[in-house]
Amino acid sequence: MAKDPLLVRAGQTMVPTPRALALRDEAAAVVRRLDALLSPGGDTDLSTLRTTFTLQAADLVGAALAPGLLRRAGQEAPGISFRILAEELEAGPALRDGRIDLEVGSIDHVDPETQVEELVTLRMMAAVRPGHPLAGEPxxxxxxxxxxxxxxxxxxxxxxxxxxxxxxxxxxxxxxxxLPSHLAAMALAAGGDVVCLVPAALPGSPESPLTRTATALGLRLLDISLPLPPLTIGMAWHPRQAADGAHRWLRDAVRRTLHAPEAT
Structure with a gap:
C-alpha cells in the first residue's frame, strides 16, 4: 500500500496534503523537544533538579567548599547533594568516565581535552597556636x-x-x-608547638575561605619573608559537561564560594 504523500504538485509549486497539515503540530512539538535536549542548558529548572555531584578535592579545599555549596544549594537548588572525595583518583580518566564531575584544587596535570579555570591565587603563611614562642615576636x-x-x-x-x-x-x-591531611596538621599545630603552613589570601585581598579552619582553630598566621611560590586553586571538568545547565550551576557555586570573603 502506497504511503500518503506529504507534498503534491499544484502547477509549478508543491503544496501540503491534509496528512502533512495534520502532522504539522506534532512535528513542531518534536522539534521543540529536540531543541530543549540539545540547548546549552541555560533553562535548567534548578528548583526541581534531583542529582548528586561528585567532586575531588584536598581536605582543606573540601572543608572550605562544603558550607558554601550546601548553603547555595539550599537557596537555589534544594534537590542537589554533594559527594566530596579525597585526592585518590587520577583526575583526567575520572573526569572522562564520569566518576567525578569536578576536580577542585591545585590543577597541575590534566589531559589535553580537560577544561580548567583558575579561581584564586594564595600565598603560604606560617600558622602557630597563640602561645607558641614564634607568636610573640617578629x-x-x-x-x-x-x-x-x-x-x-x-x-x-x-x-x-x-x-x-x-x-x-x-x-x-x-x-x-x-601528615597526609591539612586539617590534621592544623589541629596538631593548634595543640602543640609545631609550625604548619596554611594558604592565605594575597595582601590586600579579602580573607580566603581556605583560612577559616585555621581561624576557627585559633591559629595565628605569620608572614614568611621568603619568595615562596604562590598556590593557585582551580577547577577542572570534562568538556562534555561544559554546556550542561546543572554543571554550569555547580561551577558557578564553586566559584562564588571560593571568592566569598565571608560566609553569608
Whole structure:
C-alpha cells in the first residue's frame, strides 16, 4: 500500500496534503523537544533538579567548599547533594568516565581535552597556636628555621618549597611530623608547638575561605619573608559537561564560594 504523500504538485509549486497539515503540530512539538535536549542548558529548572555531584578535592579545599555549596544549594537548588572525595583518583580518566564531575584544587596535570579555570591565587603563611614562642615576636627566618615543623604530604615527603628557599640562605628547618591531611596538621599545630603552613589570601585581598579552619582553630598566621611560590586553586571538568545547565550551576557555586570573603 502506497504511503500518503506529504507534498503534491499544484502547477509549478508543491503544496501540503491534509496528512502533512495534520502532522504539522506534532512535528513542531518534536522539534521543540529536540531543541530543549540539545540547548546549552541555560533553562535548567534548578528548583526541581534531583542529582548528586561528585567532586575531588584536598581536605582543606573540601572543608572550605562544603558550607558554601550546601548553603547555595539550599537557596537555589534544594534537590542537589554533594559527594566530596579525597585526592585518590587520577583526575583526567575520572573526569572522562564520569566518576567525578569536578576536580577542585591545585590543577597541575590534566589531559589535553580537560577544561580548567583558575579561581584564586594564595600565598603560604606560617600558622602557630597563640602561645607558641614564634607568636610573640617578629618572625625572622632564623627563628622560623629553628622551630619544629609539621609538613603536609600525601606521599610522605619531608621537604618542599620552604626548605628550598631556606637552603638558599644556608638555613634548614626540622620537620618532626609528616601528615597526609591539612586539617590534621592544623589541629596538631593548634595543640602543640609545631609550625604548619596554611594558604592565605594575597595582601590586600579579602580573607580566603581556605583560612577559616585555621581561624576557627585559633591559629595565628605569620608572614614568611621568603619568595615562596604562590598556590593557585582551580577547577577542572570534562568538556562534555561544559554546556550542561546543572554543571554550569555547580561551577558557578564553586566559584562564588571560593571568592566569598565571608560566609553569608
Amino acid at each position: 618572625l625572622t627566618l632564623v627563628r622560623l628555621a629553628a622551630a619544629e615543623h609539621v609538613v603536609v604530604s600525601r606521599r610522605g615527603r619531608f621537604t618542599g618549597p620552604l626548605d628550598t628557599a631556606l637552603a638558599e640562605r644556608n638555613l634548614h628547618r626540622r620537620v618532626t611530623a609528616v
